[in-house]
Amino acid sequence: MSGVQPNDLPSEAELAGMSRDELVKLGTKLDGVEIVHYEERWPVKGTRAERRAERLVALWFTIAALGGLAFLAAFLFWPWKYEAPNTEHHFLYSLYTPVIGLTLGIAILGLGVGALLYTKKFIPEELAVQERGDGGSAEVDKATIVAELADAGERSTLGRRSLIKRTAGLGAGVFGLGVLALPLGSLIRNPHADSETKASLWHTGWKAENGEKVYLRRHTGNFHEVALIRPEDLDAGGFETVFPFRESERDDEEALVAALKRADNPVMLIRLRPGQSVVKREGQENFNYGDFYAYSKICTHLGCPTSLYEQQTGLLLCPCHQSQFDVFHYGKPRFGPATRALPQLPITVDEDGYLIARSDFIEAVGPAFWERKS
Known part of the structure; x- marks a missing residue:
């Protein structure tokens, strides 16, 4: 006043x-x-x-x-x-x-x-x-x-x-x-309403439908080209980003493009050097095929692509916030803000010698969300 x-x-x-x-x-x-x-x-x-x-x-x-x-x-x-x-x-x-x-x-x-x-x-x-x-x-x-x-x-x-x-x-x-x-x-449109569909957060495009085989496909730059992968296509110590493919999608242009663009589809296929010592996650001892290991490319911190691989140390680096995951130790986080291991995709080879997914990931990929308990 x-x-x-x-x-x-x-x-x-x-x-x-x-x-x-x-x-x-x-x-x-x-x-x-x-x-x-x-x-x-x-x-x-x-x-x-x-x-x-x-x-x-x-x-x-x-x-x-x-x-x-x-x-x-x-x-x-x-x-x-x-x-x-x-x-x-x-x-x-x-x-x-x-x-x-x-x-x-x-x-x-x-x-x-x-x-x-x-x-x-x-x-x-x-x-x-x-x-x-x-x-x-x-x-x-x-x-x-x-x-x-x-x-x-x-x-x-x-x-x-x-x-x-x-x-x-x-x-x-x-x-x-x-x-x-x-x-x-x-x-x-609630993504959690039906958790068994591949459109939910619990599943990815690697989920098999009607028993159809899901192949590992490389992206050649041409969205409509189908390039399947055999074990001999990847050198020891090498890695490649792969995506799911089904034969029913071969002539479906929309499905071919969608498989390459879906956010939770990218997988890092890594071929370790022969004799490399590996610690496998309990219950996932048979998820690899020989020296071939497939991990989700989606960082468990905030969903960036873990696209940098150092073959000598076996570390996958997420460039966004520098989380590091140990491929030699079931994708376990070694550094940075990520706290969960990268989900591993179970893979094998079919009768024609192509790498295929045995099933979808057994856990949700990417960052945590409300319904997830771990």
């Missing part, structure tokens, strides 16, 4: 009987505020220029509303499922992410510009100087601040500008629906 002695303060009865203007004057005096400059934006009410300014602000809020509605429509109805290049619907599919970003950006831009224009064109121009005070607020201060806030609201002229209020409410409301759609939309 500044500038007023305790004896000069109004009593509770006098305080209750004061008008808002009187409370505002008292509040500024108590707060040690001096109004240096005050000027109404529109001293003459209802001019054509004022109405034009109001319509301009309303226009931007309307743009925000339209952008929000377009975002919701695109998020819910735009074709998002993968379409291979050179197919009929690939162009629409390729626009999904840009359309989502553009429409949400328009909604945010409209709200921001509308709020900025309203402040510049309708909020009175005021310059005030206030002394800094310490301590809590007295009852008289609490009463006067309410009056000051109400007075500021009236002086902003927002109360009598129904067009701006309606369009701002519409724009903010639709934008709010769009913001809610992002987290809620991802909950509609």
Whole structure:
């Protein structure tokens, strides 16, 4: 409090009987505020220029509303499922992410510009100087601040500008629906609802379906080329990233591409040097095929690719946060923030001499998630 002695303060009865203007004057005096400059934006009410300014602000809020509605429509109805290049619907599919970003950006831009224009064109121009005070607020201060806030609201002229209020409410409301759609939309399709499908977090694209054989496939750079791997294709001490392949997918362009792009599919196939001593994980003693070991490439810390292999030490390095996993010791973490070993894929060779997966991983790959207990 500044500038007023305790004896000069109004009593509770006098305080209750004061008008808002009187409370505002008292509040500024108590707060040690001096109004240096005050000027109404529109001293003459209802001019054509004022109405034009109001319509301009309303226009931007309307743009925000339209952008929000377009975002919701695109998020819910735009074709998002993968379409291979050179197919009929690939162009629409390729626009999904840009359309989502553009429409949400328009909604945010409209709200921001509308709020900025309203402040510049309708909020009175005021310059005030206030002394800094310490301590809590007295009852008289609490009463006067309410009056000051109400007075500021009236002086902003927002109360009598129904067009701006309606369009701002519409724009903010639709934008709010769009913001809610992002987290809620991802909950509609629960990845844990059926934990036995390969689409769940518990399984990967290596999960066999209807007993069909799952081969180890290398990525040649051509998404549609199928290059299967035999043991003799990999030199001792070498490694390669491999992906799952089924014969039923050979002529399915979408499936061939999806297998290479699915986040939890990459596996590091490593051929150790002959005679290398290895410690195997309990219950996974037969997951390797001779000197061939296959580990998930997805770091158990935050999901980055563990793509750097040092054959002399047997360490796999994740370049994101420098976690190191010991291939000679069942993929156990040796350094860095990762705390769980890399899951091992059980592999063998079929009757034609190709490396295949004996089953999916027996544990979820990648970082921990809510339902995972270890």
